[in-house]
Amino acid sequence: MTRILFVTGTDTGVGKTVVTAAFAATARGSVAVLKPAQTGVTADEPGDLQEVQRLTGVADLHEGVRLLEPLAPTTAGRRQGVVLPSVDDHARTIEKLAVDRDLVLVEGAGGLLVGLDDDGNDLADLAARLEIPFAFVVVARAGLGTLNHTGLTVEALRARGLPIAGLVIGSWPAEPELAERCNLEDLPATTGVPVIGRIPAGAGALEREAFVAAAASWFE
Numbered sequence: 001m002t003r004i005l006f007v008t009g010t011d012t013g014v015g016k017t018v019v020t021a022a023f024a025a026t027a028r029g030s031v032a033v034l035k036p037a038q039t040g041v042t043a044d045e046p047g048d049l050q051e052v053q054r055l056t057g058v059a060d061l062h063e064g065v066r067l068l069e070p071l072a073p074t075t076a077g078r079r080q081g082v083v084l085p086s087v088d089d090h091a092r093t094i095e096k097l098a099v100d101r102d103l104v105l106v107e108g109a110g111g112l113l114v115g116l117d118d119d120g121n122d123l124a125d126l127a128a129r130l131e132i133p134f135a136f137v138v139v140a141r142a143g144l145g146t147l148n149h150t151g152l153t154v155e156a157l158r159a160r161g162l163p164i165a166g167l168v169i170g171s172w173p174a175e176p177e178l179a180e181r182c183n184l185e186d187l188p189a190t191t192g193v194p195v196i197g198r199i200p201a202g203a204g205a206l207e208r209e210a211f212v213a214a215a216a217s218w219f220e
């Protein structure tokens with residue numbers, strides 16, 4: 001059965017793209033990646049999907065809409081005068097991809113409650129429209145503050161009845177400090193969700209071969 005994984009995070013810049021690439025690199029079988037809304041890049045600049053391709057070689061990439069300014073999709077769309085695809089459009093795209101792929105990865109924009117369409121629907125609303133099973137992965141920071149941010153994101157997912165496969169630390173330092181070591185222990189206890197992976201800091205700068213070879217070792 002196709003697995004649909006939504007990769008959300010506690011914030012922008014927490015490593016969702018690197019985590020998405022790590023899942024793509026370890027997938028057995030066919031994998032498609034969807035970025036419903038990419039902001040902050042021109043038409044010829046690499047976006048998150050191109051970063052996933054650079055790190056993994058996966059080329060089955062689907063970008064819903066691309067917007068110039070580095071802002072939330074609804075804000076960038078409004079300022080640019082672009083009508084955004086609806087979350088229903090994205091849900092239909094995911095269901096079509098799921099027909100003949102083993103894994104479909106969906107990387108959100110920013111955190112969970114960032115609006116993706118002109119009705120203000122977010123990634124949680126998108127997932128709730130799917131008629132096939134799915135799960136969320138929450139990418140979190142390692143350092144001080146992550147217990148609260150991760151707790152908030154998990155609580156929002158639970159309040160909407162959305163399944164959570166696990167937490168992934170987007171960037172785990174080579175020499176973790178006290179707060180980071182304690183957070184690793186406390187995250188499952190405070191959120192009730194296991195930490196299923198840790199991406200080493202610097203992994204996003206690896207060459208493709210090294211990234212793909214190491215990716216499996218980053219997951220439990």
Ligand SMILES: Nc1ncnc2c1ncn2[C@@H]1O[C@H](COP(=O)(O)OP(=O)(O)OP(=O)(O)O)[C@@H](O)[C@H]1O
Pocket residue numbers: 009011012013014015016017018019048108109110111170171172199200201202203204205
């Ligand atoms: N494990 C890592 N190794 C190296 N660089 C990392 C790692 N995690 C994150 N980064 C870097 O941190 C920055 C933010 O990460 P990333 O772009 O993956 O965040 P994001 O959660 O996908 O943000 P967005 O909301 O823009 O999609 C990037 O420049 C990325 O290369």
Ligand SMILES: [Mg+2]
Pocket residue numbers: 015016017048107
């Ligand atoms: Mg990203």
